[in-house]
Amino acid sequence: MSFPQEVKVGVLGATGTVGQRFIVLLSGHPFFRIHALGASSRSAGQAYGKVTKWKQAVPVPKGVRDMIVQECKSNAFKECAIVFSGLDAEVAGDIELEFRAAELAVFSNAKNHRRDPVVPLIVPLVNPSHLSIIPHQRSLQSPALSKGFIVTNANCSTTGLVVPLAALEQAFGPLELVVVTTLQAISGAGYPGVPSLDIMDNIVPHIGGEEEKMEWETSKILGGLTDDGQGFDLHEKSPLRVSATCTRVPVIEGHTEAVSVRFTQRPPPSVGQAREALEKYISEAQQLQCPSAPEQAIYVHDEPDRPQPRLDRDFQKGAGVNVGRLRECKVLDLKFVVLVNNVNLGAATSSIMNAEIAVAKKVIDV
Ligand SMILES: NC(=O)C1=CN([C@@H]2O[C@H](COP(=O)(O)OP(=O)(O)OC[C@H]3O[C@@H](n4cnc5c(N)ncnc54)[C@H](OP(=O)(O)O)[C@@H]3O)[C@@H](O)[C@H]2O)C=CC1
Numbered sequence: 160m161s162f163p164q165e166v167k168v169g170v171l172g173a174t175g176t177v178g179q180r181f182i183v184l185l186s187g188h189p190f191f192r193i194h195a196l197g198a199s200s201r202s203a204g205q206a207y208g209k210v211t212k213w214k215q216a217v218p219v220p221k222g223v224r225d226m227i228v229q230e231c232k233s234n235a236f237k238e239c240a241i242v243f244s245g246l247d248a249e250v251a252g253d254i255e256l257e258f259r260a261a262e263l264a265v266f267s268n269a270k271n272h273r274r275d276p277v278v279p280l281i282v283p284l285v286n287p288s289h290l291s292i293i294p295h296q297r298s299l300q301s302p303a304l305s306k307g308f309i310v311t312n313a314n315c316s317t318t319g320l321v322v323p324l325a326a327l328e329q330a331f332g333p334l335e336l337v338v339v340t341t342l343q344a345i346s347g348a349g350y351p352g353v354p355s356l357d358i359m360d361n362i363v364p365h366i367g368g369e370e371e372k373m374e375w376e377t378s379k380i381l382g383g384l385t386d387d388g389q390g391f392d393l394h395e396k397s398p399l400r401v402s403a404t405c406t407r408v409p410v411i412e413g414h415t416e417a418v419s420v421r422f423t424q425r426p427p428p429s430v431g432q433a434r435e436a437l438e439k440y441i442s443e444a445q446q447l448q449c450p451s452a453p454e455q456a457i458y459v460h461d462e463p464d465r466p467q468p469r470l471d472r473d474f475q476k477g478a479g480v481n482v483g484r485l486r487e488c489k490v491l492d493l494k495f496v497v498l499v500n501n502v503n504l505g506a507a508t509s510s511i512m513n514a515e516i517a518v519a520k521k522v523i524d525v
């Protein structure tokens with residue numbers, strides 16, 4: 160696969176937790192070049208390095224430190240072929256619509272447009288085929304667009320869940336039931352996020368709206384397109400029931416999830432068969448040789464005490480999914496533990512990989 164030499168990109172919400180990870184990843188990217196940065200009026204007009212409460216483990220990249228942060232208005236981003244959004248969901252909806260209307264390709268982390276019937280919700284290691292709805296999305300705008308569109312990536316916990324589920328469905332047919340309990344890192348709540356007095360020495364057994372997102376998004380991602388290619392079938396030919404419990408734990412980065420699944424296929428696959436299917440799973444992002452794709456989409460740990468967030472969240476630059484403790488479930492069929500880096504594959508890495516796939520598939524003309 161040959162990629163272009165240089166593609167100008169912008170980052171909205173550049174000062175936030177996800178925005179900062181975008182900056183780190185894009186600064187070392189082989190062909191995406193950071194051209195414009197946007198945030199709120201509190202930050203606009205000031206140098207990025209001065210206004211950002213930088214929390215990454217590497218210094219602010221030199222080329223970005225002195226860039227002036229813009230207001231999130233499309234005019235300041237018109238030279239960008241791609242705009243990544245790490246905007247607060249309070250404002251992301253309208254800003255992203257304005258950018259799309261200005262013929263910009265928007266790759267968003269925010270939840271606002273995920274349920275839109277013509278906006279693809281793409282986890283790059285699972286369903287890049289959903290990009291094929293974009294011409295229809297453009298045709299529905301008034302006036303119809305030739306370049307602009309919105310692609311969203313999923314909730315960070317959903318992202319970690321659907322990769323092993325996709326591998327199991329590909330090998331053994333539709334799943335029927337999924338029960339998942341998450342232990343989510345505090346970075347998932349942005350900065351400054353959860354007060355230290357709430358999370359130290361504690362577990363908070365509720366994250367507003369999170370369980371509903373996991374239960375709904377999973378079917379859109381694992382389902383296909385409708386027969387006319389103009390909508391999503393939401394896995395409706397074989398309805399998938401998902402029950403999620405989401406908790407916040409005192410971990411800085413990396414969401415852990417305990418998952419049990421039941422297959423429609425009887426008898427269900429054995430532990431050994433499932434292990435092989437998970438390990439052999441190859442995503443389209445890998446086949447297209449996207450630079451941000453992991454070498455292995457799912458790494459299966461055999462040690463009984465892995466995956467662990469502190470040890471495994473940066474494996475493969477946080478671009479793959481860790482699975483461990485694969486075993487029989489005495490209530491459903493199989494159970495296992497997932498670890499996903501919520502800020503990388505759960506957010507910035509997925510957006511970047513989605514954009515790489517869109518470039519590779521020529522959805523974006525660069
Ligand atoms: N953190 C995570 O693990 C994940 C987050 N997400 C989603 O990604 C998005 C960003 O999350 P996160 O980085 O954690 O959030 P943060 O709160 O850390 O950052 C929010 C960003 O939005 C900007 N912003 C706030 N208000 C406005 C406004 N009125 N106009 C323009 N920009 C504004 C902020 O700019 P300023 O600094 O100027 O205020 C900041 O850059 C959210 O939608 C979140 O739900 C998705 C998956 C995972």
Ligand SMILES: N[C@@H](CC(=O)OP(=O)(O)O)C(=O)O
Binds near residue numbers: 343
């Ligand atoms: N709610 C997630 C992060 C997030 O912002 O999710 P979403 O993009 O679905 O709103 C967490 O707390 O870990």
